[in-house]
Amino acid sequence: MLRSYLARVFPIDVLREIEGSLAEMGRLAGVDLYQLQLADRLNEPRLTQWDAWGNRIDKIELTPLWRVAERIAAEHGVVATAYEQKHGSLSRVHQCALAYLFTPSTDIYSCPLAMTDGAARTLLGSGNQALIDRAVPHLTTRDANEFWTAGQWMTELTGGSDVGLSETVAKPDANGYRLYGRKWFTSAISSQIALTLARPEGNPPGGRGLALFYLETRDEHGRPRNIEINRLKDKLGTRKVPTAELNLVGTPAQLVKGNTDGVRNIAPVLNITRLWNGISAVALMRRGVALASDYAGKRVAFGAPLSEKPLHADTLAGLEAESEAAFQLAFYVAELTGQSETHEISEDAASLLRLLTPVMKLTTGKQAVMVASEVLECFGGAGYVEDTGLPVLLRDSQVLPIWEGTTNVLALDTLRAIDSGDSLRPFQLVVTRCLETARDHDLADAVRVARTSLDHATSWLVEARSAGQPALEAGARRFALTLGRTMELALLIKHAQWSHDHEQDRQSTAAARRFAQSGVDLIF
Numbered sequence: 001m002l003r004s005y006l007a008r009v010f011p012i013d014v015l016r017e018i019e020g021s022l023a024e025m026g027r028l029a030g031v032d033l034y035q036l037q038l039a040d041r042l043n044e045p046r047l048t049q050w051d052a053w054g055n056r057i058d059k060i061e062l063t064p065l066w067r068v069a070e071r072i073a074a075e076h077g078v079v080a081t082a083y084e085q086k087h088g089s090l091s092r093v094h095q096c097a098l099a100y101l102f103t104p105s106t107d108i109y110s111c112p113l114a115m116t117d118g119a120a121r122t123l124l125g126s127g128n129q130a131l132i133d134r135a136v137p138h139l140t141t142r143d144a145n146e147f148w149t150a151g152q153w154m155t156e157l158t159g160g161s162d163v164g165l166s167e168t169v170a171k172p173d174a175n176g177y178r179l180y181g182r183k184w185f186t187s188a189i190s191s192q193i194a195l196t197l198a199r200p201e202g203n204p205p206g207g208r209g210l211a212l213f214y215l216e217t218r219d220e221h222g223r224p225r226n227i228e229i230n231r232l233k234d235k236l237g238t239r240k241v242p243t244a245e246l247n248l249v250g251t252p253a254q255l256v257k258g259n260t261d262g263v264r265n266i267a268p269v270l271n272i273t274r275l276w277n278g279i280s281a282v283a284l285m286r287r288g289v290a291l292a293s294d295y296a297g298k299r300v301a302f303g304a305p306l307s308e309k310p311l312h313a314d315t316l317a318g319l320e321a322e323s324e325a326a327f328q329l330a331f332y333v334a335e336l337t338g339q340s341e342t343h344e345i346s347e348d349a350a351s352l353l354r355l356l357t358p359v360m361k362l363t364t365g366k367q368a369v370m371v372a373s374e375v376l377e378c379f380g381g382a383g384y385v386e387d388t389g390l391p392v393l394l395r396d397s398q399v400l401p402i403w404e405g406t407t408n409v410l411a412l413d414t415l416r417a418i419d420s421g422d423s424l425r426p427f428q429l430v431v432t433r434c435l436e437t438a439r440d441h442d443l444a445d446a447v448r449v450a451r452t453s454l455d456h457a458t459s460w461l462v463e464a465r466s467a468g469q470p471a472l473e474a475g476a477r478r479f480a481l482t483l484g485r486t487m488e489l490a491l492l493i494k495h496a497q498w499s500h501d502h503e504q505d506r507q508s509t510a511a512a513r514r515f516a517q518s519g520v521d522l523i524f
């Protein structure tokens with residue numbers, strides 16, 4: 001799937017240039033990192049709050065897998081590739097392909113990398129030259145000794161969705177600001193810097209009264225800078241991520257961009273991490289489907305391998321279709337993100353990107369949980385037993401619809417994106433263009449399904465708007481998922497036709513046909 005997609009999207013000479021980096025990452029993920037991941041299964045990060053002499057140290061120790069993952073991520077440019085821009089807008093796609101290969105073997109090391117990427121993009125767009133000079137070279141280096149990761153601290157006791165309610169206060173001092181407050185859920189606390197929101201004293205309530213701050217988490221001796229780490233969160237999954245609950249007790253920080261509009265100014269972090277969320281979703285789905293398919297060829301029951309049993313083969317085909325469809329959408333958003341970063345994007349495509357980022361994140365997040373759950377079932381009881389290494393797939397997938405904006409929050413964001421940018425029109429155009437490429441008779445039914453669900457979503461929006469805000473909001477999730485699945489089907493159809501024409505391969509055609517039967521229109 002990855003090879004076929006890359007062959008469609010990359011010019012052949014560029015593909016030859018990048019292929020080596022991807023093959024090497026594939027080897028690392030399939031051999032070295034995978035072995036380390038299995039050996040690291042029972043390890044978890046540790047917080048030591050006090051030293052023997054009663055000093056508060058709040059030391060974090062990562063697991064061996066994460067320490068190696070950090071080095072490999074830096075050296076292989078899992079963030080840097082997007083900033084070196086050796087291949088213009090396609091550098092973002094190249095980077096996402098690296099992340100896609102890297103992610104399933106590194107137990108959510110994608111979290112600090114996503115934040116690092118988001119912070120680099122945000123700082124570069126902020127115009128704050130001092131912070132750009134200070135941090136961006138560290139965030140985008142390939143030198144593991146110089147590499148910094150970034151955190152994002154937005155969630156407070158008041159919640160992770162309505163961040164305008166944040167209670168952290170920023171008080172000016174001679175060198176900038178000092179922050180006071182409690183962050184209830186952070187990304188990996190092992191990061192060297194963080195972007196966070198706080199309200200400068202005297203500012204009004206709400207997201208506009210917040211400001212975006214940059215801070216460095218530790219001093220030159222490795223001690224936290226006026227930060228108390230109260231505990232690491234005891235989570236269902238993502239257990240290698242040292243997610244912390246902390247108090248800011250006069251933490252030195254600097255404004256990134258103005259002293260208001262923190263929510264707007266942190267939005268580039270949200271959009272980049274939502275892209276990472278989608279790439280992680282398709283990567284975990286791929287790992288699960290690959291394992292289940294492999295097992296089906298080996299496990300004999302009722303006289304034959306599972307792969308020869310029609311019902312089991314049908315179940316696997318459904319999972320394959322979901323993961324191929326999700327893959328096409330996640331990587332299409334990567335393409336648009338790349339075009340936006342190199343300023344090669346039209347106004348229509350920019351508003352489409354604004355719409356598709358939440359749509360893609362929410363659609364692929366739900367698919368990842370469903371696929372992981374089914375993958376475990378494909379192994380019977382073994383899928384439920386920890387030492388197979390399978391249950392973690394489900395636990396880690398379950399975070400994908402929750403963090404970086406829940407399904408419902410992003411469904412409402414989808415409506416906002418449509419209202420603010422007329423983005424449904426370019427959405428319709430892209431779907432229609434994809435469907436127009438299909439000439440293969442075997443794709444005709446799938447094309448009809450995509451057309452019908454696009455028409456239904458369009459007419460539903462008109463009706464729901466006239467029915468009033470409560471009706472519009474109540475249907476927002478079904479609407480957003482329908483948009484996501486419709487775009488997935490359209491992109492899959494386009495790819496299937498291309499693969500048929502250029503590779504004489506019918507796999508994507510089979511996936512498109514199957515996906516079309518799996519519920520694309522979810523609006524009742």
Ligand code: MFK
Binds near residue numbers: 186208271404406413
């Ligand atoms: C592998 C992945 C790794 C992930 C690791 C995660 C670990 C970290 C754990 C966490 O912290 S998870 C918590 C994450 N929280 C969120 O993602 C926030 C979810 N909530 C939202 O996204 C809400 O929609 C939002 C907070 C943005 C709504 O807040 P407001 O105060 O009602 O903001 P509003 O008025 O909608 O937007 C303010 C401005 O920002 C507007 O611009 P203007 O000021 O010009 O009008 C919006 O257009 C703009 N904006 C909001 N979202 C945007 C955006 N602009 C661009 N893109 C967006 N996505």
